[in-house]
Amino acid sequence: MHLSFHEKSLWVTLLTLVGAFRIYFTAAVQWYRQFAGTAPGMAVDVMPPQVVLLGVAIGMIVVATIVGHALIAIADRRTETDERDALIALKGTRNGAYVLATGVFFALYAALATDGNFIFTHVLLASWVLAQLVEIASQLVLQRRGA
Amino acid sequence: MGKGAYHVTNAIRSLRFRAGDMTQQQLADLVGVTRQTVNAIEGNKYSPSLEVAFRIARVFDVPLEHVFQYEGPEAGRATPR
Numbered sequence: 001m002h003l004s005f006h007e008k009s010l011w012v013t014l015l016t017l018v019g020a021f022r023i024y025f026t027a028a029v030q031w032y033r034q035f036a037g038t039a040p041g042m043a044v045d046v047m048p049p050q051v052v053l054l055g056v057a058i059g060m061i062v063v064a065t066i067v068g069h070a071l072i073a074i075a076d077r078r079t080e081t082d083e084r085d086a087l088i089a090l091k092g093t094r095n096g097a098y099v100l101a102t103g104v105f106f107a108l109y110a111a112l113a114t115d116g117n118f119i120f121t122h123v124l125l126a127s128w129v130l131a132q133l134v135e136i137a138s139q140l141v142l143q144r145r146g147a
Numbered sequence: 148m149g150k151g152a153y154h155v156t157n158a159i160r161s162l163r164f165r166a167g168d169m170t171q172q173q174l175a176d177l178v179g180v181t182r183q184t185v186n187a188i189e190g191n192k193y194s195p196s197l198e199v200a201f202r203i204a205r206v207f208d209v210p211l212e213h214v215f216q217y218e219g220p221e222a223g224r225a226t227p228r
Contacts, residue, residue: 047152083195
C-alpha cells in the first residue's frame with residue numbers, strides 16, 4: 001500500500017497527538033484520583049504542575065510533528081496536494097466539528113454538575129483532542145475510500 | 148431525486164493504455180493532481196471538478212464525453228420541443 005505525502009503527514013499528526021495526550025491524560029487521571037482520595041468532597045481545580053505537563057505535551061507535539069514531516073518530506077519529494085485533498089480535509093473538519101460541539105455541551109454539564117474547574121477543563125480538552133482525532137481519522141478513511 | 152441511480156463512469160484506463168501505457172503518475176503530473184486522485188477517478192470513487200475533467204480530456208486530445216460518461220435513467224433527460 002503506497003501512501004501519499006498527505007496521508008503520511010496525517011499519520012504522523014495522529015500518532016503524535018495520541019502519544020502526547022495519552023501521557024497527559026494518564027497523569028491527569030492519576031492526579032485527580034490522588035486528590036479526590038485524600039480530600040473527598042473538596043472542589044478539584046487545575047494545578048500548576050498540570051499546566052506545565054500540558055505545555056510539555058504541546059511542545060512534544062510541535063517537535064515530533066516538525067521532525068516527522070521533515071523525515072517524510074526527505075523520503076517522498078511529492079508534497080503537493082490537490083482538489084480531492086481539500087475536499088477530504090473539509091469533510092474531516094466537519095466530522096471533527098460535530099464531536100467538538102457535542103463535547104462542549106458535555107463540558108457545560110460538567111461545569112454545572114461538579115465543583116472546581118478540573119473536570120470541566122479536562123472534558124473540554126478531551127473533546128478538542130477527540131475532535132482532532134476524528135478529523136484526522138476521517139481524512140485517512142476518505143483517502144482510502146475515494147472521497 | 149435520489150443520486151444513487153446516476154453515476155459517472157470513465158474510460159481513463161483504456162485511454163492511458165492507448166497513450167503508450169501512460170502510468171497514473173504520468174497522467175497525474177500532466178493534469179496537476181496526485182496519483183491517488185487519478186486512481187480514485189479511474190476507479191469511479193471520486194468525480195473530479197470540471198476543470199480537472201477538461202484537463203484530462205486535453206491530455207488525451209479527445210472530447211470530454213469520450214473520457215467521462217454520465218449514466219442514469221433516460222427520464223432525467225429534457226425533451227426538445
